[in-house]
Amino acid sequence: MSLRKLGPxxxxxxxxxxxxxxxxxxxxxxxxxxxxLIFQNRLLGLILGIIFLVTVFLNLGAVILSDTYIKRYKKGRLGKWTDVLSYVYLIYLLLNTTFFIMLQFEIISWILNQxxxxxxxxxxILYIYLNYTLRKKEEGAEILFKSKGIKALKITxxxxxxxxxxxxxxxxxxxxxxGPPLVGIGTGSIMNWTSGFFLFIIPTITILFLKLFTKRNHPKLRAGFLLLGIIFTSILxxxxxxxxxxxxDADQQFEKYFGEDWNNFDAEVEEKFTQFHWFLGEYYFGIPKIESNNFEVERDLLYSKTDEYELRYDAYIxxxxxxxxxxxxxxxxxxxxxxxGDKNAHPELLRYLACQGYYIYDIQYRLADFSFASELAGIDTEISIGAPADEDLVGDWTIDDLISDIANFTRFLHxxxxxxxxxKNVYFMGGSAGGYLAGMASFCFNEGYWNFSPWLNITGSILFFPPNDAEHFFxxxxxxxxKGFIPGDKTPKEDPDLYKKLTPSESVDKDDxxxxxxxxxxxSLVPYENSETIHKEMVDHEVPCILVKGYFGAHGHTEAAQHLSIARYYMERFLYLTK
Known part of the structure; x- marks a missing residue:
């Protein structure tokens, strides 16, 4: 059937x-x-997210249909208002998407976004109703770009x-x-948070552009822009x-270590777990703030004091x-x-776990006195890759000092x-450099070098995008x-054992x-191969290790809403199954 016959x-x-x-x-x-009204209902949030996506694309389709099939009906005032409203809708959809993104970064409040x-x-609703009415009455006309103001708006x-x-x-x-490390952090982090929003920003931009340029006068330009829009949307x-x-893949790994029934729990346990891997409602409308009477927080408690520094921690009880x-x-x-960086970097994650009955100790440690971001950029820059540091903790410290701080806290806690x-059930958890330190603490706990407390029983570790290759990073x-971050200023050739000792995967053994x-x-900052190496070593030593691969995720991807819900799903089950 030809397109000419299919059209009517x-x-x-x-x-x-x-x-x-x-x-x-x-x-x-x-x-x-x-x-x-019932913000905590996550099943309803999943339904809301699906309806939202379907509705947006249906509305974008309505704009296309309005221009394609009912142009001949647009001759009266109603038709003109309908065409004007199509531009208003597309522009406001882009603006509202910006508000959704601002909500993710807590720049605007949830109420204002609503x-x-x-x-x-x-x-x-108004736009769709006018189109429906227009179709019934068969009236209307395209608005032509004749006035100077409209032409300027078209150019803009x-x-x-x-x-x-x-x-x-x-x-x-x-x-x-x-991308390159520092650029990749920026572009990757943006896409971590916003890829789902660009999924309908790009079609909206494409349709808006096609409405601005007529097929008669700009056929090649329209075709090229349409092709790019389709390619970009497909990638998104x-x-x-x-x-x-x-x-x-993650489910299969859990089944390998915890059996076929790993995800079958008693009803009273099941109802306290996250029921779904992923929630579209939370992605687009924000993750609910956790306000609970299940725990309390004690902040800025002292665990180590010298003439040079004081180390503190927050306790979620x-x-x-x-x-x-x-x-x-x-x-x-x-x-x-x-x-x-500093403690209190990810309070919502810690509050979530505290609500489930875990004692959380969010601790400080000493920090090296130079800019990691400047080295990545190759120039002196004020760009930060973490939260602002407590200046009293910054100094000429070595990696040994940082690991010793973690060990010191375990002795203090005992x-x-x-x-x-x-x-008797203790877990180390951390992300990025914190993931490295958590891995070192977990795998080196019983080796005696850093003097971790022998009275704590380490049940497991949860690592987010951890560096592993000490020779590469240090x-x-x-x-x-x-800057003297390596003890004794030894090179890998001079002291290969030192760099092996500072590489988490090199300390893995069957008792971990x-x-x-x-x-x-x-x-691009901490390549995925770092975690693959840790995972391989643990599997080779027959130690349960589950690697959740975040496809297309950049550094810090689990901090974005869509990945955070997946991380929570597996974290709470891992903690429950291993404690």
């Missing part, structure tokens, strides 16, 4: 399409309103569309390849379409005895390239267990070696506790 047939069903789109828009309004979002739904919007596509090229390059689906493969964690202990170590944590990068690792495949 499809045109007959345009009216039904608008009715379906109108139904989804109203459903989105109702479900979002109910979700707002106000903007309901305005968007109102626009959508065209330049905006082109700029977005230009930036999109670099962002997708970072998402797929990781990869982080989402890869989720089933990621979770299937469960209040109930019938929680999943059963008072097990988690020692959390922040990241920051061994040169930056002697000062004032909150009553279960020290010698090949240059700045760590030049189980380990859960999260790492993104597009991590």
């Amino acid at each position: 047939i499809l045109s007959q069903h345009v009216e039904h399409y608008f009715l379906i789109s109108l139904f989804f828009n109203v459903s989105l309004f109702v479900v979002n309103f109910v979700y707002s 106000i903007f979002f309901h305005i968007l739904i109102g626009f959508s 919007l065209s330049l905006f569309c082109g700029l977005v596509f230009f930036l999109m090229f670099f962002l997708l390059w970072g998402m797929l390849t990781g 689906t990869l982080p989402f379409t890869s989720v089933p493969f990621m979770t299937l 469960p209040k109930k005895d019938d929680l999943l964690g059963e008072d097990a202990t988690i020692i959390y170590i922040h990241g920051g390239g061994w040169t930056e 002697l000062n267990n004032e909150f009553g944590a279960n020290l 010698y090949d990068l240059g700045i760590f070696y030049e 506790p189980p380990c859960l690792i999260f790492h993104g495949t597009s991590d």
Whole structure:
């Protein structure tokens, strides 16, 4: 059947399409309103996310249909208003997407975002209803760009569309390849948080551009922009379409170590777990803030004091005895390239685990006095790769000093267990540089070199994108070696055993506790191969080790909403199965 014959047939069903789109828009309004009232209902959040995505693409399809099939009906005032509203809808959809992204970074409040979002739904319902009415009345006309003001607006919007596509090229390059380390951190981190939003920003920009340029006058330009829009949108689906493969692989690893029934729990346990790997509602509408009476937080408690520095920690203390964690202990170590960062870097994750009954100790340690980011960039820069550091902890310290701080805390905890944590079930957890220190503590705990407390029983470790190759990070990068970060200023040739001792995977043996690792495949700062090496060593020594591969995830990918929900799903099960 030719396209010329197919057109009238499809045109007959345009009216039904608008009715379906109108139904989804109203459903989105109702479900979002109910979700707002019962914010903690995660099944409803999953449904809301699906309805939201379907509705957005239905509305974008309505804009295309409005221009393609009912141009001949647009001759009256109603038709002009409908065409104007199509531009308003596309522009406001882009603006509202910006608000969604700002919500992820907590720049605007959840309530303010809801106000903007309901305005968007109102626009959508009005626009779809006008199109439906227009189709019934068969009236309307295209608005032509004749006035100087409209022409200037057309030029402005065209330049905006082109700029977005230009930036999109670099962002997708970072998402797929990781890019150079410092650039990759920027582009990769942006895509960690925003790929799901760009998934409908790019189609919106594409449709807006096609509306601005007529097919008669700019056929090649329209075709090229449309092709780029399709390619970009297809690439943007990869982080989402890869989720089933990621979770299937992780599920199989859990089954290997914990049996076929690893994910079957008693009803009272099951109801306290995250029920789904991933929640579209949380991704687009934000992760609920955890306000619970299940725990309390004691901050800035002292665990080590000298004439040169003071080291402190925050304690998350469960209040109930019938929680999943059963008072097990988690020692959390922040990241920051061994040169930056501080405790309280990820409070929501720690609050979530404290709600489940785990004692969390979020600790400080000493930091080296130089800029890791400057070395990556090759120039002197103020760019930070971690949270601001406590300046009192920054000095000419070595990696030995940092590991010794972690060991010192274990001895302190044994002697000062004032909150009553279960020290027979202790986990080390950390991300990036903190993941390295957590790995060193977990794998070297019984070796005696750093004098960890022998009275703590290490049950497991959870590592987020941990560095592993000491020779690469502490010698090949240059700045760590030049600043005396390695004890004795030895090179790998002069003292290969020292660098092996400082490489977590080299300390793995059959007596080490189980380990859960999260790492993104597009991590340019700490390449994915670092975690692969740890995983291989543990598997070779027949120690349970589960590596959750975050496809297209850059450094810090589990901090973004879509990856955080997956991390929580596996973390809580790993902790419960190993304690």
